[in-house]
Amino acid sequence: MQQNHTRLFITLFITLIGIFSTAYCQEDHIQFSVINDTAHIDASIPVDSVGASLVDDDNDYYDNIDHGDGMLFTYFNWMPGYSRYQHFDIITIHYRHQGSAPRDTLILTGYHHPANFKITSNYGWRHRRMHRGVDLGLPVGTPIAAAFDGMVRISKGNNTGGYGNLVVIRHDNGLETYYAHLSKRLVNPGQIVKAGDIIGLGGNTGRSYGSHLHFETRYLGNDINPNRIVDFDNFTLKHDTLYISGYSVSTPTPVKTTEVVQAPKPASSAVYYRVRKGDNLGKIAQKYHTTVSKLKKLNRLRSDFIREGQRIRVR
Structure with a gap:
């Protein structure tokens, strides 16, 4: 009888965790084009919440484990990136109220390249999953710099899974940048940083197969192809303005990287x-x-x- 009660409690607890943990996990897509030398994107933002998708998008071992056993407690991550931004923000950026979406113009100034190394793996679909940033091949211990002025939102250590040692910086222009697989983190959550400040050292932690920096650019949790903003050949910005014009709900599908990325079309038939x-x-x-x-x-x-x-x- 005691064993049955224990199993019932664990089942109920796992169910409650499943409900809570997926409440704000959304998968979004950003449409991008260039108009008069201004970077222009259409962001697909959920209507009712803004999720950072930190664990959901990049740590797929959570979704693929058997939810009927104790492994759930090992892999589930309670962290700010899993919930709505305004619950954890110190500096509040554009957030939609009462379901309305802003039309924002983000000024891109004061940029500093994270590390002057070439791309070894680009943004896009690979091996049936989305690679939401770019990889810069570099030696372990290479100093990694903040791309813009801002505040550290996440500085998280994890040597074995997903992003590995990760730093996420919220910038004054509304963007967030992710720096993953670090060998060492040199900043703490809430810390103010300037563009060019060293925030960590390059490494090979997490789901990584060689020393590199995984670098992402996001807006309200939505990943933006860093190549649309940064010239990785010359280590400079491509544009000085990012214009957010429209929002809709969609699910990403593989698309070819062209100058204009078309919005994904829904599947023609359900399975x-x-x-x-x-x-x-x-x-x-x-x-x-x-x-x-x-x-x-x-x-x-x-x-x-x-x-x-x-x-x-x-x-």
């Missing part, structure tokens, strides 16, 4: 799967090369519980 004995969302996600969070969103599931014979949409 369904009948749940079998022993199935769970993690197994189904792996079978169809997707994630648990996407399955839950497609099927409007509030928990990870599914029953035998249930019809699940997988695409």
Whole structure:
């Protein structure tokens, strides 16, 4: 009887964690073009919340584990990047109120290149998953500089999974920059930094196969191709202004990198799967090369519980 009560408690606790942890995880897309030497993007922002997608987008081991066992407690990360920005902000940037979206012009000045090394892996789809930044190949211990003035939002140590040692900086212009796989972090959350300040040392921590810096640029949690902002051949900015013009809800799909990135088109037909004995969302996600969070969103599931014979949409 004691063992049954323990199992029931763990099941309920895991279910509650699943509901809470996926509440704000959204997958977004940004449409980009160039107009009169001004960088111009259309950001696909969720209507009701702004999620940083820090763990959801880049630590897919969380979605692919069996949610019926204790591994959930090992891999689940309670951190600001999983929730809404305004809960943790010290400096508040443009945030939508009552469902309305701003039309913002971001001034890009005072830039300093993080590290003067060439790109070894570019932004875009690879191996059926999205690479949301660029990789700069560099030796372990290379000083990494802040790209713009701002405040450190996250300085997180993790030597084994995902981003590895990570620093996230919120900049005065509204952008955020991510610096991942560091061998050492040299700043703390809440610390004010200037463009060019050394915030860490390059390394090979996390899901990495050689020393490099993984560098991302984001706006309200939405990843922007850094190549659209930065000239990585000359280590300078391409434009001095970033104009945010429109918002819509969409799901990213593989697109070719051209001067204008077209908005993704929805799938022409849905695909369904009948749940079998022993199935769970993690197994189904792996079978169809997707994630648990996407399955839950497609099927409007509030928990990870599914029953035998249930019809699940997988695409």
